[in-house]
Amino acid sequence: MDSTEISSPEVTDLGGAFERHLALSVVPPRWKEWKRKHWDHYRELPMPRPREQSWRFASRIDFDPGGITLPSLAEVESSFPEIVGQSDLVREQAGRLVFVDNHLADRTELPAELVEKGVVFQPLLEAMERDPDLVERYLFQESTNLGSEKFHALHNAYTEGGYLLHVPDNVEVDLPFVVHHWHAMAGAGVFPHILVVAGRNSRLSVVDVQQSWQPDREGFICAVGNVFAADGARVFRKTIQNFNPRAVSFQLDTNNVERDTTVRSINLNLGSRRARFENEVRINGSGADVKLYSLTVAKDHQEFDQRTLQIHNAPHATSDLLYKNALLDESRTIFSGLIKVAEEAQETDAYQTNRNLLLNEQAQANSLPGLEIEANDVKCSHGATTSQLDPEELFYFLQRGIPRRVAQQLMVFGFFEEVIEQFDHEELEENLRALIREQFSGDVLAQPTPGAHAEPEETPAS
């Protein structure tokens, strides 16, 4: 295992690291009080244990979130030009922010037309100065109910690098807002805070890209994303997580969904030694339409732990979840999803699908799909499947002269395509396919298959 593994999962206080952070922090005094409160809360909460339902199947906590450092601006500044140069996953954009280890490294000016319409797309610190009322209405209003309360509190105590995106009522923005959150220094704690506030009948899309600058530096990243979609809003949120394989990452998201909204959230998960993703959707208004997609490609000893909650509190709403995982090597995935339909939420349509593709015998997929239904006039279902590549399909390819290795690649990428095309952005989709292919480099699918005799060595058609 990696050297981030420590013998005791006890929380260390780091000889007053938090106190130092608080002394150096430039946030307003009010915010400092919040920090202190969240820090105390963090210290009170117990470390999650595997026997808890919300941590079932997860491996024990083998990292020490107290052992992080918070690199200063002076320490990371020199890396900015290079990192900003690499922040190019989406070129066509309404605006872009780049954060490196919690510090703002670069920003583009928002088009004047959007500024006039009242669109706010700013680092949190700046937004707090300009429009404290708006920020305070949404900042730290949410927590998680899915098991990582302690890490959420730690996030709240430390976070300063993050942004507020506010699109006012009736404003529609075609191009995506793009934010890069980079982990750069060894042992850094990174706490991206993502606040997306969509006004009535507004429309927006936002892409969060989370990456490591270096391939081998440890890090602890705990991101929190809160979406507030007012009546009739259309929000499309895309998240790419590709930290290096020594990082430990958390993504703790909530979505507050009101009447007649359309909310899409899509996640591509490739990186981290262990990554936990919690996503909670609360449908509070009728007519809402929510779609949640995720694609994970796990390799080596990676562990991806996904916990979702679809809460229907209002009638006539739809939510649909599709989480797909492909597992290589000795990787593990956990999908635990719950649909909760309140007694008032009649005529709910809620679905949940988890598909796991095992590409190696040692890989392990765990599914915990769940339903809790208190209304009676509903259509709810969940489905979970775990299987290998279908030998009959493979036979069909082979019969037509397609080499085994190529056939397997085609089948695997076919499995991903259902989710990738949901990104609904050609440039991004192409870049993501390339990222996924990298995940496969060095894998058995890129090697000649042992035992497959007399098959020509060909490069796969791409």
Next chain:
Amino acid sequence: MSDTDTQTIDIDRERGNFRYEVDYEYDAGTGLSEETIDYIANAKGEDEWITNFRKKALRVFNKLPLPTHWASRDLESIIFDKIRYYLSQGQMPSRSWDEVPDEVKETFERLGIPEQERKFLAGVEAQFDSEAAYSNMKEALRKEGVIFVGSSEGLKEHPEIFRKFFGKVIPTNDNKFAALNSAVFSGGSFIYVPPGVKVSQPLQAYFRINAESFGQFERTLIIADEGSEVTYMEGCTAPRFETSTLHSAVVELVALKGAKLQYITVQNWSDNVFNLVTKRGWAEEDAEVKWIDCNIGSRLTMKYPGVVLKGKRARGEVISIALANDGQHQDTGAKMVHQADETTSNIVSKSISVGEGRATYRGLVNMPDHLSGCKNNTECDALLINTNSRTDTYPAINVQGNGNSVQHEASVSKVSAEQIFYMRQRGLSEGEAMSLAVNGFVNDLVREFPMEYSVELKRLIDMEMEGSVG
């Protein structure tokens, strides 16, 4: 459906709702301690190893916490000190109906046991509180070497057969209630079917709780030797008391190479019974274990029949129907633990929640990494009748290995307004239409039950639905 569906329904369970004053010869009093165990051991005249087994189990029971971190908090309302752990009128069951005490006879008469006897069923055992009151088996089966006795008798008379598997499928420390059963078990059936013997008629048992505040802890162990086949059916009832009653059984099934074992339960407990049962089977090479389970009644049922698939090509199946009415929580499910290549398992669960009833499905499917060619299929469907009915589904699926595949599907629905409209248009009353729709929902499972049970089930459902749209 509109304004009528908030009406609640009361199931007719009156058939079992009666009790008799019985003078018990043995009564271990309330509460549980080492003395209680000594009393039971003494009353039964048990061997020392069994008493030691019980005492060890008691320590495990005291140590284990209630599983309320995932299960219903209603478990906390069981007061273990107020329960009577052993009540009987004598240990050895009567072999002829005439020898059974009159009050007990009358009870079973009302439950229809001699009736079953007249139908030439293979064997019947009836348990009244702690001990079997009546047990009989056809002479032909006895000649073939089939053993069908109570648990105490089994351990005493045939230790060479039963001791080997006793407590092996479900170890004492499996869960708190298995430990409780291991400490105070009494009654239940011990069955052994010799190699190659195919028992064509089902063996039957009836479990009846008659005394208030009583805990029934029967223990059943069925061993189907190589290539044999057997079906076992159990029925359960209890009258309604002021205080709640505890039923906590342990059932262990062993299907050796190529054997087929089928276990059918129809429970119809009154709505103050806590029914907390541990049931598990072992299936060796080419063997098959099938649980068919129907849960009606009780205040809280927690029951997850499981199959450990130990040998190549072994097969496990759980078919279950649960009906939860007002004040009832049916927390049922299935566990399939694959431990050998090419093993297959199938789970089909259907639940109906009526009134304020709550039906929960909890499942476990486990396939570790050294296995190949294993398959599991799970389907669980829930039907909600009233607006305040509730259903939950919590499966856990854990897969590794080569060429293993698992599929799980669950759905929740109600009887559609169109369906009801269609049937009403053709002259059916709303109640009849509802009843037909619900029967249609469970029909493919009901057919898996033996004839008389499926007729009974259909009748119960009919009665329910008449009330639902009053």
